[in-house]
Amino acid sequence: xxxxxxxxxxxxxxxxxxxxxxxxxxxxxxxxxxxxxxxxxxxxxxxxxxxxxxxxxxxxxxxxxxxxxxxxxxxxxxxxxxxxxxxxxxxxxxxxxxxxxxxxxxxxxxxxxxxxxxxxxxxxxxxxxxxxxxxxxxxxxxxxxxxxxxxxxxxxxxxxxxxxxxxxxxxxxxxxxxxxxxxxxxxxxxxxxxxxxxxxxxxxxxxxxxxxxxxxxxxxxxxxxxxxxxxxxxxxxxxxxxxxxxxxxxxxxxxxxxxxxxxxxxxxxxxxxxxxxxxxxxxxxxxxxxxxxxxxxxxxxxxxx
Amino acid sequence: xxxxxxxxxxxxxxxxxxxxxxxxxxxxxxxxxxxxxxxxxxxxxxxxxxxxxxxxxxxxxxxxxxxxxxxxxxxxxxxxxxxxxxxxxxxxxxxxxxxxxxxxxxxxxxxxxxxxxxxxxxxxxxxxxxxxxxxxxxxxxxxxxxxxxxxxxxxxxxxxxxxxxxxxxxxxxxxxxxxxxxxxxxxxxxxxxxxxxxxxxxxxxxxxxxxxxxxxxxxxxxxxxxxxxxxxxxxxxxxxxxxxxxxxxxxxxxxxxxxxxxxxxxxxxxxxxxxxxxxxxxxxxxxxxxxxxxxxxxxxxxxxx
Numbered sequence: 001x002x003x004x005x006x007x008x009x010x011x012x013x014x015x016x017x018x019x020x021x022x023x024x025x026x027x028x029x030x031x032x033x034x035x036x037x038x039x040x041x042x043x044x045x046x047x048x049x050x051x052x053x054x055x056x057x058x059x060x061x062x063x064x065x066x067x068x069x070x071x072x073x074x075x076x077x078x079x080x081x082x083x084x085x086x087x088x089x090x091x092x093x094x095x096x097x098x099x100x101x102x103x104x105x106x107x108x109x110x111x112x113x114x115x116x117x118x119x120x121x122x123x124x125x126x127x128x129x130x131x132x133x134x135x136x137x138x139x140x141x142x143x144x145x146x147x148x149x150x151x152x153x154x155x156x157x158x159x160x161x162x163x164x165x166x167x168x169x170x171x172x173x174x175x176x177x178x179x180x181x182x183x184x185x186x187x188x189x190x191x192x193x194x195x196x197x198x199x200x201x202x203x204x205x206x207x208x209x210x211x212x213x214x215x216x217x218x219x220x221x222x223x224x225x226x227x228x229x230x231x232x233x234x235x236x237x238x239x240x241x242x243x244x245x246x247x248x249x250x251x252x253x254x255x256x257x258x259x260x261x262x263x264x265x266x267x268x269x270x271x272x273x274x275x276x277x278x279x280x281x282x283x284x285x286x287x288x289x290x291x292x293x294x295x296x297x298x299x300x301x302x303x304x305x
Numbered sequence: 306x307x308x309x310x311x312x313x314x315x316x317x318x319x320x321x322x323x324x325x326x327x328x329x330x331x332x333x334x335x336x337x338x339x340x341x342x343x344x345x346x347x348x349x350x351x352x353x354x355x356x357x358x359x360x361x362x363x364x365x366x367x368x369x370x371x372x373x374x375x376x377x378x379x380x381x382x383x384x385x386x387x388x389x390x391x392x393x394x395x396x397x398x399x400x401x402x403x404x405x406x407x408x409x410x411x412x413x414x415x416x417x418x419x420x421x422x423x424x425x426x427x428x429x430x431x432x433x434x435x436x437x438x439x440x441x442x443x444x445x446x447x448x449x450x451x452x453x454x455x456x457x458x459x460x461x462x463x464x465x466x467x468x469x470x471x472x473x474x475x476x477x478x479x480x481x482x483x484x485x486x487x488x489x490x491x492x493x494x495x496x497x498x499x500x501x502x503x504x505x506x507x508x509x510x511x512x513x514x515x516x517x518x519x520x521x522x523x524x525x526x527x528x529x530x531x532x533x534x535x536x537x538x539x540x541x542x543x544x545x546x547x548x549x550x551x552x553x554x555x556x557x558x559x560x561x562x563x564x565x566x567x568x569x570x571x572x573x574x575x576x577x578x579x580x581x582x583x584x585x586x587x588x589x590x591x592x593x594x595x596x597x598x599x600x601x602x603x604x605x606x607x608x609x610x
Contacts, residue, residue, distance in 0.1 A: 028466060037466055037474035092429060095402075097421035116402035117477050120425075124397060124432065125466035131436040132461035135454055145450050149440055152457060156437035161333060161342055161430035169342035172422050 006288075008295040012055070015292075019054040020046070022076040023083060026133050040114045040122045041129070045087040047105045048245075052228075052300065053086055054079035056199035057206075059292035060217060064207025070144055073137075074206035078151055081130040082199050085159045088126035089195075091119050093168070099250070106245035130155065143208070150205050158198035167191025171256075179257040185226065192232075193225030200224075200293075219282035220293065227275035228300050230268050233258035235305065237265065243305050276301040311593075313600040317360070320597075324359040325351070327381040328388060331438050345419045345427045346434070350392040352410045353550075357533075357605065358391055359384035361504035362511075364597035365522060369512025375449055378442075379511035383456055386435040387504050390464045393431035394500075396424050398473070404555070411550035435460065448513070455510050463503035472496025476561075484562040490531065497537075498530030505529075505598075524587035525598065532580035533605050535573050538563035540610065542570065548610050581606040 023046055030039045061075040094101040094109040095116060102112050111119035134155065137148045157163060167190030174187060200221045204214050233251065237260045241248045251258045259268045279297040283290040328351055335344045366380040399406040399414040400421060407417050416424035439460065442453045462468060472495030479492060505526045509519050538556065542565045546553045556563045564573045584602040588595040 032467065034466075034471050034474045034478070036478065037471060041466060088429075092425055095425065097400075097425060118474065120397055120400065120402060121466075121470050121474050121477075124393075124428070125470040127429065127432055128461050128465035128470065131457060132465060135457040135461060137454065145454055149442065149450055149454055149457075152436060152440040156433050156440060160433035160437060161339075161346060161426075162337065165426050165430040165433065166339050166342060169339045169423065169426050172426075173339070173341065 006291045006295070008292070011292050011295070012299075015055055015058045016051055018058065018076070019051045019079050019083070022054075022080050026077070026080040027084075027129065036114070037118065037121055037125065040110055040118050041126055043113060044091050044110050044122050045084060045126060047107055049083075049086075049105050050303070050305075051083065052296070053082045053196065053199040055296055056196065056293070057082060057203040059290075059296055060200045060203025061207045062292060063204065063213065063217075063286055063289050064209055066208055071206055074144070074147055074151070075203065077133050077136070077148075078199075078202035078206055081134045081151075081155060082195065082202060084126045084130035084133070085155065085164070086195060088123040088130070089159075089164060089168075091126070092123040095119060098168075098172075101247055101250075103241065104246050106242075127159075147205055147208065151202050154198055154201050154205060158194040158201075163190055163194035163198075164192075167194070174257065176255055177257075181262050184257055184259065184262060188229040189222075189225065192229050193222065196225040196228060197221035213286070216282055216285055220279045220297070223275045223279040223282065224297055224300060227272045227279065227297070230259045230272045230275070231301055231303065233260045234265065234268055234272070235303075236260075239305065245305060272301050311596045311600070313597070316597050316600070317604075320360055320363045321356055323363065323381070324356050324384050324388070327359075327385050331382070331385040332389075332434065341419070342423065342426055342430065345415055345423050346431055348418060349396050349415050349427050350389060350431060352412055354388075354392075354410055355608070355610075356388065357601070358387045358500065358504040360601055361501065361529075361598070362387060362508040364595075364601055365505045365508025366512045367597060368509065368518065368522075368591055368594050369514055371513055376511055379449070379452055379456070380508065382438050382441070382453075383504075383507035383511055386439045386456075386460060387500065387507060389431045389435035389438070390460065390469075391500060393428040393435070394464075394469060394473075396431070397428040400424060403473075403477075406552055406555075408546065408551055411547075432464075452510055452513065456507050459503055459506050459510060463499040463506075468495055468499035468503075469497075472499070479562065481560055482562075486567050489562055489564065489567060493534040494527075494530065497534050498527065501530040501533060502526035518591070521587055521590060525584045525602070528580045528584040528587065529602055529605060532577045532584065532602070535564045535577045535580070536606055536608065538565045539570065539573055539577070540608075541565075544610065550610060577606050 027042055028038050030042050032038045057079045058075055091110045093099050094104055095111055101109055110122055134148055134152050137144050167187055170187045171191055200217050204217050236248055236251050239248055276297050280294045283293055332347055333343050335347050337343045362384045363380055396415045398404050399409055400416055406414055415427055436457060439453055439457050442449050472492055475492045476496055505522050509522050541553055541556050544553055581602050585599045588598055
């Protein structure tokens, strides 16, 4: 077989379409009773976004040697589940009692487009749907069932009180306080890093990678997660709301510590570039198979929104 | 073995203690980082309550013929998971954008004892914990893994947008509207019935009952769920806040339709009694083994809070 050059743009487009198609298939239809709730759930989950987490799921899932329908179904379920968790966290984060944000992905936030009570339920039900999608294994084969249960454990651990939700709680407590760099890292490792790492893990679990391979992926994810947040802080400090599709400059307005305020803009950019290198190097043993994951690390660091 | 008379009070006491002990063991400790979130999660989940759902899990779990550690672990996980889902729904329900309630189980609600943002995260993280507890199977035996995945499917289906959360959404839309009896039944079947039925199902799944047995349990649960809600409406109309441990008379104040307003107090009480009979009769094929479930049906109808 001739080794064709890797066309990352093609890869991004096809996996992006696969994500949208999986979301459309695995979310309840907008005509499911009660209609308004299901419409609002689709509004929250299908409003665009970078889809970084599903892309990480698919990229990691391509590292395995076992393919087939069962893998495809597991990857689609994982992509949808992690995007549902991400979407739920954004909907709840935007509520008046949290960040009180009106704009998300260039559109009114869910509580603005619908109402607060509906936004609360949308977040709740999107979380439930994430676990339901993962639990709906198509076959009774023992391996599949183990994979699904393992994915559920990983997602719950990454998104719960010792992961994403815990990071949110620390973030709440940190407003007005002077977190140092170590405190900031720990908060972000929980608030955003855990779910990004989980995306990579879910792909690896679905592809039934070895524990050594999973460890390499964990090193990649840790660097990627940190780079992601540093770039987020850079963009919050330098880009405008229209480019971001969400309110820019919020951290400074809320007197929140960020990598930019703690490290300075130049050093933050340099750190992001170095983390990209670390992420790529950690994938060395996978060779060419990991090219999508490597390219995604570049995308995370070079993005403009 | 001498067939000893069934002491329901003893059964209630031991299963109640088992519930509290399982919650204590399977929730994160209050000294887990971040502390305040984990303290608030324990405040929400360990503040008493009737523990009807865990009791239903244990009672249904006792109908099986396979016992042992694996069953015990599955029942404890199910009892904690369903109580975490119930507790999360109460915390979110009490928020200002929903029912705006200050009192729950005789104590300040979570957003009053802590703050709104923490209450939001407490509900989110309790839901996650429910699925995490179910996914943490102790063994790799195929049967156990299937049981756990099946329980997760059941819990997600009962609590998500086509179950409990969907019922909440319908409830929101119904304020000031004139729901008829059929509409009221459908709303409550989703809002409270689905999770009560799920409690019974989780016990049955853990005990690996046959599909015929599961169908009998479903008939029982449907009658029980409806009776539960009718009695709730009777108590809301007749009892005081101190006895209930929550604000009484809220439905009338909010002009919400209830079984009492639609059927009248006498007929509502009669319907509850008849449903208790239906629930008990549906368990006939289980014989004496179902005595705890039968007694629980009585408890649901005869309770004073």
